[in-house]
Amino acid sequence: MCHTFLEFDFNENLNMVIGNNGSGKSAVMNAITLTLGGRATSTSRCSNIGRFIQHGKSFAEISVVLCNQGLEAIDIERFGRSITITRKVTVKGSSHYQVKNEYGKIVSERKDTIDTIVAHFNIQVDNPMCMLNQDIAKNFLNTKSTKEKYNFFLKATQLQKMVADLEENTVEIRIAKGLLIDHVKKRKEIQAQKEELDAKLKFAESVRNAKSNADNxxxxxxxxxxxxxxxxxxxxxxxxxxxxxxxxxxxxxxxxxxxxxxxxxxxxxxxxxxxxxxxxxxxxxxxxxxxxxxxxxxxxxxxxxxxxxxxxxxxxxxxxxxxxxxxxxxxxxxxx
The missing domain is CATH 1.10.287 (Helix Hairpins)
Incomplete structure (x- = not known):
């Protein structure tokens, strides 16, 4: 990142960031992408997140504040009227997330919490139609390959993500079926054990009753x-x-x-x-x-x-x- 300390206060209308070439406009978009859970490869700049850190620094910290009001708000009681998502990265390539409520209290440090929030607000950080960087735009305009254009179309319409989700769900369904078969088998074994224990319990009760009758x-x-x-x-x-x-x-x-x-x-x-x-x-x-x-x-x-x-x-x-x-x-x- 070329910015030592930079803060933007966006509003609910159209926001435009302008500046000379090399002033760091793309850095702002990349920062938002990375903070909201995007991968380093999604920026088309590098594959190692540690390379986004400013030269000479050991870490970088990025925070994005999301409005959480109105009918589309998510879990008001937990997050409040605003959600602050912070990602801290180091030159070694490690990163750490924090999710804070409107009062600055940490409510989660899990990546899946951020994925849930981003999905709820329909922020598609890996969709080129949502986060279109310069390299992807140039390649799309200059390419003559229909395959690459079709891949771009798949990404833009989220069909590629849907196919990936479908394949992932298919694998999960296959695993779930295997687990279900194991559970059914185990349930039968447990049922057999239960019936055996019930028989033993019934026999023990009959013995106890017989002993009581014998005592009487x-x-x-x-x-x-x-x-x-x-x-x-x-x-x-x-x-x-x-x-x-x-x-x-x-x-x-x-x-x-x-x-x-x-x-x-x-x-x-x-x-x-x-x-x-x-x-x-x-x-x-x-x-x-x-x-x-x-x-x-x-x-x-x-x-x-x-x-x-x-x-x-x-x-x-x-x-x-x-x-x-x-x-x-x-x-x-x-x-x-």
Missing amino acids: LQGHLEWAEVINHEKTLAETEKKLAEDQYAVQEYTNKRDALIDDMKNEKSKRDELLRKAQEVANNAIEAKRIHDDLERQMKLFNKEKRDLLHEVNKLEKELQLQTELKKKLQKKIEEMRR
Whole structure:
């Protein structure tokens, strides 16, 4: 660039930049082209953007302010009423973009943001009908090649860009189709995995429900055992009470028999005494003696039977008492 510092304040009407040859008129148009995202080759001056920097300088910075008002404005909330696009280039050929809103705040540093803004305002920096530099104009006027004129026509009408976009879109569609096929395949795999996991989840839920039912049944079974043991204990206690009553009855009978035995013994003693008194009468004494012996044998037999029955009842009472203690202990353990 031949300008150290140059500022233009364009208006919304027709603007014309005039000057002598070599004064830098084309430099202004090239600066606008480069700032709005154009390539160095679009200027027909050079292919390396670093060569646009003024001799002896290490970098150049160009800013273009776009009006962002009216019905065609883009994202007012983000950019405001004006958009400042700045491009800084170095002699090494590197460049850096900045997009600022109307308050000077940087909102983006991406090239695609500038491409979106330029496309929105229909600024065609690579279109020779929009940015017609001297070299392209001379070549168009001097050339006799219909091919070059046709290429110029393609650029001017944006047909060339449309063809390039179409080819690019075709490639992207092909890639998208490949991705779609991969995604469909992956989706089927994921669906298969999902169905497998659903089956496992369903099985796990059935196992959990079965375990819950088993726990409930186990609880009911344990309570049923407790109830059954309590019922058995109640029946045992009832039978024990009946046996105790029977033992008491037998005990009373035994005591009565003992009393009878005592009475019989007293009677026997009395008879013996009387027999002694009538000892002189041998026949009478023998009869009395035999009768007494017979009564004594019968009495002793009844005594033995009664004692045997009493012992049997006492043993059964002892067994029932021990069984009651065991059942009570088992019920206490189950209730814990």
